[in-house]
Amino acid sequence: MKIPAFFILIGLVLLPPVLASAGPLQDKDCGSCHRLGDSEKKNSGPDLHYAGNKFQAKWLKQFLQNPEVIRPAGVSTAPGFLQGSSGNPHPSFAEKEASALSDSLMGLKVSGLTLEPVTTEPLSKGKRAKIKYQFERTFSCISCHQSLNLAGKVRGGISGPSLINAGNRLQADWVVNWLNTPEVYTSKSRMPRYKMDSATQIQFTQFLMTLKKENMNRRAAGGK
Ligand code: HEC
Numbered sequence: 094m095k096i097p098a099f100f101i102l103i104g105l106v107l108l109p110p111v112l113a114s115a116g117p118l119q120d121k122d123c124g125s126c127h128r129l130g131d132s133e134k135k136n137s138g139p140d141l142h143y144a145g146n147k148f149q150a151k152w153l154k155q156f157l158q159n160p161e162v163i164r165p166a167g168v169s170t171a172p173g174f175l176q177g178s179s180g181n182p183h184p185s186f187a188e189k190e191a192s193a194l195s196d197s198l199m200g201l202k203v204s205g206l207t208l209e210p211v212t213t214e215p216l217s218k219g220k221r222a223k224i225k226y227q228f229e230r231t232f233s234c235i236s237c238h239q240s241l242n243l244a245g246k247v248r249g250g251i252s253g254p255s256l257i258n259a260g261n262r263l264q265a266d267w268v269v270n271w272l273n274t275p276e277v278y279t280s281k282s283r284m285p286r287y288k289m290d291s292a293t294q295i296q297f298t299q300f301l302m303t304l305k306k307e308n309m310n311r312r313a314a315g316g317k
Pocket residue numbers: 118121122123124125126127137138139141153156157161162163164165167168171174175183184194
């Protein structure tokens with residue numbers, strides 16, 4: 094009985110790396126459009142090598158079952174992606190597969206990065222009004238990002254990713270870190286680098302976390 098036990102042990106030692114190299118993301122060829130690892134390869138879809146730092150798992154699972162437009166202007170190499178009948182449909186999956194893919198994505202993180210936890214307690218009415226003013230006027234974030242006004246109406250530019258569902262889609266800790274050190278995630282950001290103190294970064298994050306698709310007023314948004 095000595096030898097089989099030895100082989101089982103060796104098997105256990107060898108198995109994990111073999112499994113790790115054939116995850117569902119590789120099986121589904123997500124890497125043909127998305128950056129999933131450390132390589133600087135140019136991809137046509139948004140980077141996902143830090144998906145586990147950035148997204149909420151529940152949102153990922155929903156997106157993979159029912160992909161929605163986040164970049165209304167498309168991505169540089171695939172304009173109009175996911176838009177209209179001529180658009181390029183994103184791969185979508187049944188619940189079980191979406192769940193496995195989402196789990197794998199949540200495992201992709203920037204190595205060695207620990208994000209400071211942020212409290213996302215609700216902003217007071219006065220603070221929310223102030224930060225909304227900064228979002229729209231002082232920093233003009235809205236010129237590139239879609240957001241929701243008080244009536245739940247979609248407004249804003251489309252050159253950046255939509256933020257109308259940021260509160261369901263993004264992790265608060267990540268948003269603060271993105272505003273503070275975007276170079277951790279991309280060396281070629283098209284978003285201006287702002288000088289703002291960490292209190293302002295946290296307030297912007299708290300404001301963005303209040304933006305949720307379910308607060309969208311579909312009538313005010315013009316139908317459907
Ligand atoms: C043909 C290219 C292509 C393939 C293949 C592809 N994607 Fe995408 N994916 C895109 C593009 C382009 C977007 C951006 C859509 C938008 O922003 O409106 C996107 C968006 C996403 C997003 C949202 C990212 C964000 O920043 O909002 C996730 C998550 C995602 N894809 C996961 C996957 C997974 C998992 C697979 C493999 C099963 C996959 N994709 C396969 C092109 C692709």
